[in-house]
Amino acid sequence: MKVTRALFDDVMAPNYNPAAMIPVRGQGSRVWDQEGVEYVDFAGGIAVNSLGHCHPAMVAALKEQSEKLWHLSNVFTNEPALRLAKKLTDVTFAERVYFANSGAEANEAALKLARRWALEHYGEDKSQIIAFKQGFHGRTFFTVTVGGQPAYSDGFGPKPAAVEHATYNDLDSLKALISEKTCAVMLEPLQGEGGIISPTSEFIQGVRELCNKHNALMIFDEVQSGVGRTGELYAYMGLGVTPDILTTAKALGGGFPIGAMLTTKDIAASLKVGTHGSTYGGNPLACAVSEAVLDIVNTSEVLDGVKRKEQLFRDGLAAINAKYDVFSEVRGKGLLLGAVLNEKYQGRSRDFLVAAVAEQLMCLVAGANVVRFAPSLIIPDEDIQEGLARFERAVAKVVQG
Ligand SMILES: *Cc1c(COP(=O)(O)O)cnc(C)c1O
Numbered sequence: 001m002k003v004t005r006a007l008f009d010d011v012m013a014p015n016y017n018p019a020a021m022i023p024v025r026g027q028g029s030r031v032w033d034q035e036g037v038e039y040v041d042f043a044g045g046i047a048v049n050s051l052g053h054c055h056p057a058m059v060a061a062l063k064e065q066s067e068k069l070w071h072l073s074n075v076f077t078n079e080p081a082l083r084l085a086k087k088l089t090d091v092t093f094a095e096r097v098y099f100a101n102s103g104a105e106a107n108e109a110a111l112k113l114a115r116r117w118a119l120e121h122y123g124e125d126k127s128q129i130i131a132f133k134q135g136f137h138g139r140t141f142f143t144v145t146v147g148g149q150p151a152y153s154d155g156f157g158p159k160p161a162a163v164e165h166a167t168y169n170d171l172d173s174l175k176a177l178i179s180e181k182t183c184a185v186m187l188e189p190l191q192g193e194g195g196i197i198s199p200t201s202e203f204i205q206g207v208r209e210l211c212n213k214h215n216a217l218m219i220f221d222e223v224q225s226g227v228g229r230t231g232e233l234y235a236y237m238g239l240g241v242t243p244d245i246l247t248t249a250k251a252l253g254g255g256f257p258i259g260a261m262l263t264t265k266d267i268a269a270s271l272k273v274g275t276h277g278s279t280y281g282g283n284p285l286a287c288a289v290s291e292a293v294l295d296i297v298n299t300s301e302v303l304d305g306v307k308r309k310e311q312l313f314r315d316g317l318a319a320i321n322a323k324y325d326v327f328s329e330v331r332g333k334g335l336l337l338g339a340v341l342n343e344k345y346q347g348r349s350r351d352f353l354v355a356a357v358a359e360q361l362m363c364l365v366a367g368a369n370v371v372r373f374a375p376s377l378i379i380p381d382e383d384i385q386e387g388l389a390r391f392e393r394a395v396a397k398v399v400q401g
Contacts, residue, residue, distance in 0.1 A: 003034075019357055026053025029379040029387075031362065040387035042375045043362040047192070047224050047336060050251035050297055052376035057292045058254055065288035073279055080287035087294055091233060093242045094262030098271065099282035103223030103249035104138025106259035109276055110245045111142055111184070113263065114217045117270040118183030122215070127161075130177050130216075131186045132168040134194030137221050146186055149194070169199060171206040182216040184245075189235040192224035195367045196331045196338025201239065208241040217244040217267065223259070227251035228297040228377045230334035231307040238333075251377075254293040258286040297377060306334045306377050309384060313337055313373060316388035323392075324399050331370075335377055338370040345369075348398070355394035361387050 005020050021033040029052050031039045041053070051058060065080060072078055085097040098113075100106045111129060118126040131137070133148035144152050145159045153159060167173040168191060178185070185207060191197040211218040220243035225235040229251060232238040236246065244267055249259035259281075280286075296302060314330055317339055321327045328342040341349060349365040356363050364372040375384075 021357070028052040028054075029376050029383040037360060039357075039360045039362050040383055040390060041362045041379075042373045042387050042391075043364045044374045044376050045255060046250070046364060047229060047374035048250045048253070048255055050227055050229075050254045050293055050377050052378060053255070055254070055292075055296075057296060058256075058289050061288045061292035062256070062285060065285050069284050071280070071283055071285075074277060074282060078282070078284045078287070080284045080291060081282040084287045084291045084294070087291065088248075088260065088262060091294075091298055092246065092262055093236075093264070094246065095265040096263055096268035098261040098263075098268075098276070099287070100249075100259035100261065100278050101257050101280050101283075101286070102138070102259045103221075103247065104140045104143045104259075105278065105281070106223065106247035106249050106261045107137045107143045107146070107186075107221055108140050109261045109271075110219050110221075110247050110263075111146060111186070112276055113245065113261070113267065113271055114184035114219060116275060117217065117267055120270050122180075122183075125181055126183045126215075128177075128179070128182045129163045129184050129186060130174065130182055131163065131165055132188075132191075133165050134168060134191055134197065135165075135186075135188055135221075136191070136193035137186065137188075138223075168194070168197060169203045171203055171210075174207060174210060178210050178214050178216065180214055182211075182214050184217040184219050185211050186219040186221060188221045188223075188225060189239055190225040190230060190333060190336060192336065192372075193366055195340075195370045196336065196372060198331065198333060199239070204239050204241050211244075219243060219245040219247070221247050223247055223249045224374075225336065227293070228303055228306055228334075229336050229374070231303055231310065232334075233298050233303065235333070251297070252293065253286060253290050256286050256289040258283075258290050302377055309377075309379065309381070310334050310337065312381060312384045313388070316384070316391075320388070320392045320395055324395050326395055326399065335373070335375055335379075337373045338366050339373075341369045341371070345398070351398050352394060355397045356391055358397070359390040359394045361390040361394065363391070 023031045025032045131146045135148040137143040137147045148165045226248040245263045327339045331338045347368045366372040
């Protein structure tokens with residue numbers, strides 16, 4: 001069978017609009033398409049491929065587990081899931097782990113847990129969930145409603161109730177909404193999809209204090225910011241605040257679908273037997289791969305490398321901007337960076353992405369005004385230089401029209 005991009009329009013639901021080329025192979029931070037054209041990968045599968053493509057340790061973990069045991073369901077537990085949960089609890093604030101298959105599912109679990117916890121401890125009046133405008137928490141109906149982008153949540157009829165949105169980095173807007181009726185405040189400790197927006201330390205500390213004051217759970221969605229992305233294992237570790245519930249996915253699997261919700265023993269107690277579940281959650285293949293990812297990422301070699309590579313990106317982007325004057329700033333932390341388009345290029349981030357693909361570079365956007373980079377955490381310095389050279393050619397083409 002001949003597989004072409006045209007086939008996509010014939011057989012796939014029209015909710016995506018992928019590039020014209022079809023990648024068929026990847027190694028490290030390079031990818032090849034059907035025609036053998038090679039690309040530098042600054043997209044990392046949207047902050048997922050934390051160790052690049054086909055990392056030997058991940059391939060070995062997957063191969064080894066694939067010859068032992070693929071699936072059991074949660075009627076039985078399994079060794080990779082228990083090992084991964086033990087490691088996650090050893091290296092974070094958390095004492096209990098719930099496994100899912102995606103970020104949205106981990107968030108769905110976090111929100112359902114928060115609602116149950118509040119109901120159990122305070123009664124049914126404590127059901128309000130506060131999140132933030134521009135926030136993104138996934139595409140299930142509950143999580144997309146909690147996300148702060150009506151463009152994603154409108155158009156599906158009545159929404160889950162008692163969800164409200166404050167303004168990110170604006171503590172007063174949260175103060176105006178929060179009360180004893182608030183069961184949880186959910187936020188990304190670095191907004192990703194919303195445009196790569198870091199929290200101020202005053203804001204993040206203030207959210208923690210307001211949650212404490214009103215007995216509300218603080219939920220950190222670290223689906224994009226977690227697992228080394230910011231140069232810390234989890235972004236909260238660099239912010240001086242500890243959430244009550246943390247969700248992680250994307251880079252945790254490094255390319256194999258997995259999500260997890262982490263919390264304390266006391267809060268987790270509200271998820272009694274039968275209250276929530278997932279057939280594939282905690283799948284042995286996913287957990288075995290994830291364990292290999294965590295072992296490698298949670299080393300000073302990789303985490304310090306992320307901080308050093310961030311500087312290479314910042315220096316390279318500054319040099320490009322000095323020549324072409326297209327960005328107003330470069331935002332973000334570690335290897336989750338956003339080049340913000342200046343006044344002259346408003347609304348045109350997709351033009352830069354399309355021009356980049358033509359120059360054999362994969363990158364991302366975060367809204368209409370931000371070009372986003374979320375490469376492998378171990379992308380070789382030479383690939384950063386080569387990718388930036390290609391990006392410069394793409395920028396030149398956009399500037400020249
Ligand atoms: C990607 C993302 C999600 C959704 O994850 P899926 O695996 O696509 O369900 C949730 N929250 C944040 C912050 C994300 O970046």
